[in-house]
Amino acid sequence: MLNLFSLKNEQKEQGGDGSGSGGATKGKKNSAAQLRITKDINELELPKTCRTEFPDPDDLLNFKLLISPDEGFYRGGRFTFSFKIGPNYPHEPPKTKCLTKVYHPNIDLDGNVCLNILREDWKPVLTINSIVYGLQYLFLEPNPEDPLNKxxxxxxxxxxxxFEQNVHRTMRGGSINGVYFERCLK
Structure with a gap:
């Protein structure tokens, strides 16, 4: 954790000229949300089926998570989720959306995810790690009791x-009830 903080501080010292305007802009990056997400990412323990991507390495508040289940209905697929960390993080959960159209009881066709810790059961003690494992679990054990895709x-x-046949058909790039799903097999 300290290494990333030290790196960020070094970048500020090297890039900053000590002027008031530059310092004020850079100070915004050290919001409570920025500090907490930096800590969460440094402590992230991703399973072998998951990896993160940071389109802008300087922006830790917006990143992607790729999940490639190695068992269950969705084995062999590759699913991408976007994470947007708001200014009230960790008091509010990150906005998380599935960017891969998937035939899943807990993910609707718009990418909204039904995971209790992303809604009513979120608590500030939860971390990005908690969400990663929750999302991974949805692929291992879809929950038809709390659906977004009824x-x-x-x-x-x-x-x-x-259901299993339809999941496989959609992952290969097929249609169900007039809805087309792009291939997501790796």
């Missing part, structure tokens, strides 16, 4: 085999 949830409950 059609997928009903199918999972009524006919598990058909």
């Amino acid at each position: 059609e997928a949830a009903n199918e999972l409950q009524a006919n598990r085999r058909l």
Whole structure:
């Protein structure tokens, strides 16, 4: 954790000329949300099926998580989630969306994710690590009891085999009920 803080401080010292305007702008980067997300990312313990991407290495408040399940219905797929950390983090959860269209009971076709810790069960003691493991678990054990995609949830409950076939069809790049899913197999 200290290494990243030290690196950021060194960058500020090297880039800053001591003028009042530059210092004020750079001070905004050290918000409580920025400090906490820096700590969370430094302490991140990703399973082998997950990795992060930072499109802008200087912006830790916006990043992507790639999940490639190695078991379950979604084995072999690659799913990308965006994370947007707001100014009230850790008192509010990050905005998390699935960028990969997926046939899943807990992820709707717009990428909204039904995960309790991203909503009513969020607590400031939870970290990005908690969310990563929660998302990974959704791919291992989809929850038809709390669906965003009711059609997928009903199918999972009524006919598990058909649900599995539909998941595989969509991951290969196919359509279900007129909705096209791009290939997401790795």
